[in-house]
């Protein structure tokens with residue numbers, strides 16, 4: 001099977017990172033959230049990137065990693081205590097970790113996009129993480145601009161599972177699986193194969209500033225979806241489409257940030273998870289997402305993720321709105 005080693009290492013690394021994030025999350029005090037204290041997410045974000053980059057640097061030393069975080073802030077003398085907290089959390093999974101190692105692993109994630117690279121969002125949906133809602137650890141391998149392997153660990157996502165904690169894994173040409181966070185009994189999943197069912201749902205961000213909720217509602221309606229949206233943080237939304245829980249995920253540019261360009265780590269893992277489950281991912285103009293241009297999807301605007309059947313209808317509705 002293609003990319004078997006990459007897949008196994010990515011799963012191991014992302015699950016370990018998910019475990020670290022959950023430990024930190026359960027220790028967030030309600031007061032910290034009220035005060036909008038971002039320290040829990042900072043610790044988990046840095047710890048997750050450190051653990052994953054440690055694994056990738058050991059197993060694939062020649063592969064660049066394009067991660068969301070860098071250690072510049074953590075290296076400041078006034079951050080010494082925070083750094084040692086991160087090292088403690090990482091050390092619970094990778095014994096004897098030193099603060100210097102943490103810094104160097106995090107900075108291993110400052111690579112550049114090339115012919116083959118990994119991209120990592122150590123905590124996607126930071127706002128969801130702080131609200132104790134959805135978040136994801138998202139890791140993907142990209143070759144020649146195409147995502148080849150994607151792993152999404154969603155520790156708080158339940159869908160139809162008996163308990164929260166879902167992992168989605170996809171390899172190009174080999175389908176998408178979903179399992180619990182023990183990785184046991186992965187089940188092949190498929191998008192919902194209907195376009196006219198009154199029960200079809202669409203997903204969008206909880207954060208109104210990350211999209212255009214009014215326009216998203218209109219477009220979903222034009223595509224025949226009559227149900228209210230399901231609002232969810234992070235790339236868990238891609239998992240919802242891949243598993244058939246939703247038929248569509250719309251992320252249209254917010255009127256406040258019309259020129260926003262999406263980040264590769266916010267979409268790479270999710271894209272392959274949906275495509276390999278039989279769905280489609282493009283930008284709002286129907287163009288495939290181009291992961292070869294750098295950390296941002298500079299040639300794309302907005303994101304449309306569907307079960308495939310609805311896709312052309314959605315793009316046509318968007319074109320009609322702008323013409």
Ligand SMILES: Nc1ncnc2c1ncn2[C@@H]1O[C@H](COP(=O)(O)O)[C@@H](OP(=O)(O)O)[C@H]1O
Pocket residue numbers: 068121123124125126127128205206207209210211232233234235254257260263266
């Ligand atoms: N104006 C904007 N438009 C779209 N996405 C944005 C945005 N500002 C920030 N984001 C991205 O939205 C991501 C969260 O998406 P969602 O709303 O689907 O949970 C953030 O990832 P992080 O949480 O990793 O920083 C961030 O990269």
Ligand SMILES: [Mg+2]
Pocket residue numbers: 121123124125265266
């Ligand atoms: Mg993100």
